[in-house]
Amino acid sequence: MNPKRILISTEDRRVIDDTRMSIERPFVRDWNLHIRNVQTDDDGEYTCQINTDPIQIKRIRLKVQVPAEIENKTSSGNVTVNEGDKVELTCQASGVPEPSISWFRRTAQTNNAREHVGTVGELLIIHNISRYCGGLYECEASNNIAPPARRLINVQVAFSPEVRFKTPRRISQELGKEALLECFVSAFPHGVSTWTRNGREVIGTGQYHRKYRTDIYKEDGFTLALYLRILNLEPADFGTYACEASNSLGNDRDTIVLYEYYVPTPPPTTRAPVRQPEVWTPTENLSHQERKYDSIDRGEISAGERAHAVSGTSHISGFVGASNSYRPNSATLVLHTALTCHLALLASLVFQVYYKYTCS
Numbered sequence: 635m636n637p638k639r640i641l642i643s644t645e646d647r648r649v650i651d652d653t654r655m656s657i658e659r660p661f662v663r664d665w666n667l668h669i670r671n672v673q674t675d676d677d678g679e680y681t682c683q684i685n686t687d688p689i690q691i692k693r694i695r696l697k698v699q700v701p702a703e704i705e706n707k708t709s710s711g712n713v714t715v716n717e718g719d720k721v722e723l724t725c726q727a728s729g730v731p732e733p734s735i736s737w738f739r740r741t742a743q744t745n746n747a748r749e750h751v752g753t754v755g756e757l758l759i760i761h762n763i764s765r766y767c768g769g770l771y772e773c774e775a776s777n778n779i780a781p782p783a784r785r786l787i788n789v790q791v792a793f794s795p796e797v798r799f800k801t802p803r804r805i806s807q808e809l810g811k812e813a814l815l816e817c818f819v820s821a822f823p824h825g826v827s828t829w830t831r832n833g834r835e836v837i838g839t840g841q842y843h844r845k846y847r848t849d850i851y852k853e854d855g856f857t858l859a860l861y862l863r864i865l866n867l868e869p870a871d872f873g874t875y876a877c878e879a880s881n882s883l884g885n886d887r888d889t890i891v892l893y894e895y896y897v898p899t900p901p902p903t904t905r906a907p908v909r910q911p912e913v914w915t916p917t918e919n920l921s922h923q924e925r926k927y928d929s930i931d932r933g934e935i936s937a938g939e940r941a942h943a944v945s946g947t948s949h950i951s952g953f954v955g956a957s958n959s960y961r962p963n964s965a966t967l968v969l970h971t972a973l974t975c976h977l978a979l980l981a982s983l984v985f986q987v988y989y990k991y992t993c994s
Contacts, residue, residue, distance in 0.1 A: 637678020637696075642667065674698050674730065701780035702733035704773070710787050716883070717793040721760040725773030725785060733777040740770040748772065765791045765822065765856060794884030795821035797877050806895035807867055813892055815862040817877035822856045825881030829862045831873065836862060869894070 642650045646657045646665070658666045669676055677698040684690040705726045715721050727733045737758045738748040751771075752758045760767055768791040776782035798818050807813040819827045829836040829848065836846055847863035864871055872894050878887040 637676075637680065642680075672698055674700060677730075698730065699777075699779045700728070700730040702727050702729035702775040702777045702783045704775055704783045704785045706785075709773070709785060712788040712790075714790040714792055715763060717765055717791050718762055721763050721789065723758040723760075723771060723773070723787055723789075724756060725758075725775070725787075726756055727775030727783060729775070729777045729779065731777050731779075733775040733783075736774045736776075738772040738774065740772060746770075760789075763789075763791055765793055765820075767791065768822075768855075790822065792822050792883060793820075795819055795825070795827070795879035795881055795886045797879050797886045797888045799877075799888060799890055801890075803889070804891045804893065806893050808895050808897065809867055809869070811867055813864045813867055813871075815864070815875055815877075815890055815892065817860050817888065817890070818853060818857055819860060819877070819879040819886075820857045821879060821881050823881055824856075824858060825879065827858060827860055827877075827879040829860065830876045830878055836875070864892075867894075 640650055642648065642652075642655060643657045646659060648656060654670045656668050658664075658668050660666070665682065667680065667682075677696060680694045680696060682692040682694070705728060708724065708726045710723045710725065713721065713723075723737075725735055725737075727735060734754055735756055736750065736754055737752040739751045740746045740748060758771065758773075768789050771787045771789055773785050773787070774782050775784075796819070798820075799816070800818065801816065805813070805815075815829070817829075827850070837848060845865055847861075847865070849861040849863070851859045851861070853859045860877060862875065872892055874889050874891050876887050876889045879885065
């Protein structure tokens, strides 16, 4: 007998008009009820009764578990909202036992890794949403019966354009060179973004295809980079350029100034005159005593005396460098040189006589 108190079989014959059910007897004493393709309506208490005296009854409780399933009709789909709005995302699921619903967010900043947001429940509320809160939201329903059910909801945040420069607002370049202007436009959705000068659009087509080059690159999810390349600069190319952008929510613009760069000329360099060293030359106006010492014949000095005379030259340099306050002229230098040599020779002779006398 099924939970609805409907007779299923008697002995080994099926009575109920449900082909999913059958009586199977692998052994003589076994009476098994086989239910195929179990449905939620099959949940309940089943009774097995043997008509003996007394009657024997066995009751079996069947619990039918149903994996979690998200209801697409009553759950939120992809939405586009304006920046600053309040957003409500709904995710409804069914299953036995009742599933638990969690919310996650996937963004390019997290390399599409899941980030848990909000609290457990069917409703996720985002207050004062900003452009940085957009992206893929995922609701996950799980009751631990089977792999959880998931649903992705793409939230796009619309906002008016914002124009900005990353370079200084004034840049310079020489005549004949190339100038590159760049601006960045953040918006969603992107509308019209152009470079203008004096109210006219600057484009690299037509008669200006050899003067201007325009390029657009994607910077991130909602930012575009606009480049204006000006070739072979002429005096008329210098001035103020504007980067302008607009969409259905508003517009924005900003300006940059391009001016001529003058190569500075280096100041003239002057070299100080080279001072020639002073050379002392002997003068002819020597005194009698100076000429006397100057006329000594070097050949008259013996070899031993020459050795001592050579050692006496150190006295000359020592004498000359002894005092900076006294700088003799050429004649006086010759006199002192000769006098020092003779004194050194005399001292050497005295030492030789003394040494010979002592050793003998």
